[in-house]
Amino acid sequence: MEPKGTAVVTGASRGIGRAVAIELAARGFETVASMRNPADGADLSGMRVERLDVTDPSTIALPEGLRVLVNNAGVESDNLPVEHMPIESWQRLFATNVFGLVEVTKRAVPIMRAAGGGVICNVTSSSTLAPVPFLGTYRASKAAVTAIGESLAAEVAQFGIxxxxxxxxxxxxxxxxxxxxxxxxxxxxxxxxLAERLWEGRQGIRDAYTPADEAARRIVDAICDDHGPLRYGCDDLSVGMLAGWNGTDNAQWVRGMLRSFS
Ligand SMILES: NC(=O)c1ccc[n+]([C@@H]2O[C@H](COP(=O)([O-])OP(=O)(O)OC[C@H]3O[C@@H](n4cnc5c(N)ncnc54)[C@H](OP(=O)(O)O)[C@@H]3O)[C@@H](O)[C@H]2O)c1
Structure with a gap:
């Protein structure tokens, strides 16, 4: 895709969303950085800042001519075992990470169809590729987005989306x-x-922490990569995990991961 037309990013107040909005604008997209509190975007230049809370449908208004939607807004919870995770935490995560994303996406499809096509980019997590203890709620919300994205891809390819x-x-x-x-x-x-061992293991990936602007460059590359795959990493660790997951018998991959975590 040529970097022109309108791109909307959800959760662009900070983090990955903000970096992606800056990168989209730098490449030439007319960018809308959407966020819950527009004051957080006061220092963003070269783009429009608009209020959008994915859990409040009355705030979701997407522009005509929309060509790129980046569903980035997301939340996480305390890392607790399934046994102890309050049901309210499940509801809160799913309200934003799943139902909010669906609300925005439902509105994007007819607008993109009318515009002749576009790209819907869902930000999930490489954690869904590994049976990480205490991340069940977060991983489940992201895995739901994976399934929704697969079905959506099959539905809207005919519209050039x-x-x-x-x-x-x-x-x-x-x-x-x-x-x-x-x-x-x-x-x-x-x-x-188990929690202490997981924390020890976490020390081993510190070298892989990646700046948000570097991840954003790879995300916008993926958006513009017309003939690319469905799934992308956006840092060396996730690219490696995805390659491992793709290249291995899945049962073997999960068994190996389970051994390392438990
Ligand atoms: N950082 C990582 O290592 C990592 C790894 C895997 C996946 N991810 C995913 O990447 C995405 C961005 O994460 P991040 O690391 O940039 O997180 P972050 O720094 O915590 O930023 C989260 C963003 O989402 C926004 N948001 C939360 N609830 C919202 C809602 N109801 N409506 C609109 N916006 C909302 C936040 O807005 P406010 O400023 O208003 O709170 C903020 O802009 C998330 O989907 C996350 O799950 C991140």
Whole structure:
């Protein structure tokens, strides 16, 4: 795709979304950085800043001529075992990461169809490729987006709409910083040892932390990559994980991962 026409990014106040909005604008897209609180985008130049809360349908208004939608807005929760995760946390994560994304996407499809096609880019997580303990709620919300994206891709290819999925590894944002502490699961005695081992393992991936602007360059490359695959990493760790997952018998991949985590 040529970098022209209108691109909308959700959750562009900070982190990956903000970096992607800046990169899209730099490449020549007419960019709308959408966010819950537009004051957070006061210093963004060369683009429009608009209010959009994915959990509030009354705020979702997408522009005519939309060519690129980046479904980036997302939240996470404390890292707890399934046994102890409050149902309210499941509901909160799914409200934003799944139902909010669906609300925005439903409105994007007819507009893109009328514009002759475009790209819907869903930001999920490379964590769905590994059975990471205490991430069940977050991984489930992202895996739901994977399934929705696959069906959507099959439905809208006929309209010239390409659906892609970005599966980030550890990108240096507030979300990564918030998760950079021993898992809350350690408060539960039955899970303490596993939580401590997971925290030790986390130290081993610090070198793979990737700046958000570097991830954003790869994400916009993927958006413009007309004949590319459905799924992309956007940092060396996620690119490697995706290659491992693609190239291995899946049962063998999951068994190997389970051995390393438990
Ligand atoms: N960083 C990583 O290592 C990593 C790894 C894998 C996947 N991801 C995914 O990448 C995406 C971006 O994450 P990030 O690391 O940039 O996180 P972040 O720094 O925490 O930023 C999250 C963004 O989502 C926005 N948001 C949350 N709820 C929203 C809602 N209801 N409506 C609109 N916007 C909302 C936030 O807005 P406010 O400023 O208003 O809170 C913020 O702009 C997420 O989908 C995340 O799951 C990140």
């Amino acid at each position: 390409r659906v892609i999925e970005i599966m980030p590894g550890p990108i240096e944002t507030d979300m990564l910083a918030a998760s950079d502490r021993p898992p809350a699961a350690a408060e539960h005695v039955e899970y303490r040892e």
